[in-house]
Amino acid sequence: MAVLEIDDDTALVAPVAKRRKLGGLFLCAVAWILLIGLAAVFAAFLPIASPTDMDMLGKRAPPSAAHWLGTDSLGRDMLSRLIYGARVSLTVGLLSSVIGVTVGGALGMLAGYFRGRLETFTVGGVDVLLAFPPLVFLLAVLAYLGQTVLNITLVIGVLSIPAFTRVARAVTLSLSEREFVVAARALGATHSRILLRELLPNVSLPLVAFFLLGVAVTIVVEGALSFLGLGVPPPAPSWGSMIAEGRESLDIAPWLAFLPAGTMFITVLAFNIVGDTLRALTDPRPGAL
Amino acid sequence: MTNPPLLSVEGVSVELPTPRGQLLAVDKVDLEVAAGRTLGVVGESGCGKTMLSRAILQLLPKKAALSGRIMFDGQDMVQLSPEALRRLRGPSLAVVFQNPMTSLNPVLTIGTQLIETLQAHMGMAAPAAAKRGIELLAAVGIPAPEQRLRQYPHQLSGGMRQRVAIAIALSCEPKLLIADEPTTALDVTVQAQILDLLAREQQRRHMAMILITHDLGVVAGRTDEVAVMYAGRVVERAPTTTLFSHMRMPYTAALLAAIPKLDSPPHTALPAIAGRPPDPTRPLRGCSFAPRCSRADDRCQAAKPPLDTADHIGGQYACWHPLQPAAVARA
């Protein structure tokens, strides 16, 4: 007597509405990031003035048809400088976070999966890196290697590794206890297969969400460095150095400081919004009750 | 059953919004419990038994919509102000949850949690509360209660934690105790002890108790009346002995038959219930059990059977084609 019941209603649990509500705010944030990103990439082809051409007669000019956002204290086109500044900010922001997420993510996953001595070593290393005063480290490295975009990116990237390691390790630790990982081991899967096929897809979404928050933080860090004169050397524009220059004429031409500050504010906010939304979507299941 | 009911649940429905649409968790349920009686509520996961207990306690999620009346000790709980409710919970209405690990605060000692409850609700001074706390722990069968007061929940075993949770629930001498799957997380030998403890305290204090469980075996020996829930509705309700001797609703009978019996030989195929409970966000027009029921016909698909009083035996069932008492020979 076979009592095997073939489900007559393999209709499963009712399918969830495919479209998840992402909200207008999220779409605006994505649109802004795309706008800034595209402008930065294609800056050389855009019909804008050179960011370094000075116009000594038109210093601190208010917005006009020739200069949509006015000119700075040396008569350079503000719009153009903002766009070229975005190049620096986004390059540093994205690339250093990429360094952090790859190195930190890999270290964290390995530490969380294999545990043991590797974990002790990694956690110890990360703690040392975190304890080291970042500004001193930056100053030292930049003083020796020079203030180039590449060096700044590398240094900020290395400094962001600990945070990514911690996130990846925490997620991997909790996942490694889950039965599907044990099931894969019981099937005779190799470590690399478990790490790549079982763990990585589950670790990657929280990491991507954290990556976007990292980009936002890095843009601010780069701005702060430029503001302190540790960023890309002049005359190349960067949002931080533009704020620093604008600060001197806050009383007569406030937009010189507020325009780059506002751009940076909106960009950072946009990355944060996208990161938060993605993090909320991290769970593959539909939102809880 | 001469006592007037302490709690009467009248036409209570609970609706919850979910990503898949409105979920009717509880569908027009009527129940009552008198002081000194135990009502068993039996059902599988998702049948609405936990939402029903939350509705009685007025601890529903914010988004849930409740309709109907919940009369407790002469007051309609639905109409009460949050302040009045707060004063009611504890002294009059207490609850024991399934998982004693999460229902106790992990960073406070057992003593702090127990004594603070006594101070807050019973207005006891600290020394009196401490003395009462020790008595309560001893009453629920915890050895060396003086030392336990200083321990944290994680230092106790699961059964001990559930005993502490029961002691806290009993501390304010409640009139009604709701035990929501109190033994599901525990081992069989510990389960028996906890159920005995609950029954003993219920008798001694002349409390009303609602014992919520998925296990027909648990309600069989320890309740006066049983309500069986399926897909948000009460589908059968009867005094416990009547229910087991005159089972009328095919679902109840199938549920009982699906439990492995100790006296049947090994490798006996179990009479399983085909399929699964219906999706609560897509309510059926007819009887919710019809898709899985061997007795179902067109009428069952078309109209929901009401919960009717059965003949002379004092039970109620919601079925168009009830089992005849004779047909339910002991499974």
Next chain:
Amino acid sequence: MAASDNGTLLAVENLVVEYPVGNKTVYAVSDVSLHVDRGETLGLVGESGCGKSTLGRAVLQLRRPTAGTVTFDGIDLTKLEGEALRRMRRRLQLIFQDPIASLNPRRRIGDIVAEPLVITGVTDRDERDLRVRAVLTAVGLDPDLTMSRLPHEFSGGQCQRICIARALILEPELVICDEPVSALDVSIRAQILNLLEDMKRRYGLTLLFIAHDLAVVKAVSDRIAVMYLGRLCEIGPTEQIFTHPAHPYTALLLDAIPVPDPSVKPAANVPIGEPPSPIAPPSGCRFRTRCPRADQRCADQVPALREISPGQLAACHHPLGVAN
């Protein structure tokens, strides 16, 4: 089902599993010996913390035993390493308690069930597809409706069917079921138990069925082993264990099961207290702290497993139904 003439498939001898927690040692499994014959179902019962799950995982070498041997089809698994062990693993499979947690939430059912084939090097996509469809149909699921979906779209019972399909696709010889139905509802539980019985017949499986519920174990087992706090208390034919339990713990376990019949009043002799921690097990017989028959001898000497009736062994100084 007389299966014992087919010879022993799995033999566990003097197995010990201990592992550190903080600076203490958990004595999870202490000197357990048992065997499972080909085609047989051995039920392994005990309360939480008795080491039954640890034993199951130690058999699969998912947790390496501290001492003792696990012989599967004549090969000592504790001696195997790396590739040889991985190759062996496809002949032994595991089914877990929580069916939802044992499926990767981000992979499609088709991929999850095909994974064992990929791991064992079945490179032909069409062959994999064919075998996945066959095994899904066998466990009662419609391949067309399931393969492209994610685990969260299924109920607990359906997820357990998927887990069974994944365990069976390599046609293993031994399947260790670790509480496969305790997370499921009663009506679904019966479906899964029937399915396991059906699959056992169809694939000629040998089962080690671990559970805390004696009634569930009885429904599927030829023989039953009872564990308490890391030690084997009693082992014997199912009927014998239920009708004539020799170990007091087995008897108490039987009494504690709630019976769905109001005319049967709950047993009065429920065991006292709760199992001690496996970090500090009592000396001698580990059950003595809760045993109504315990005396000084039980504290001094560890009782050895000895034959009570044909095929029934118990580790007790004062077994029930035996005149001392």
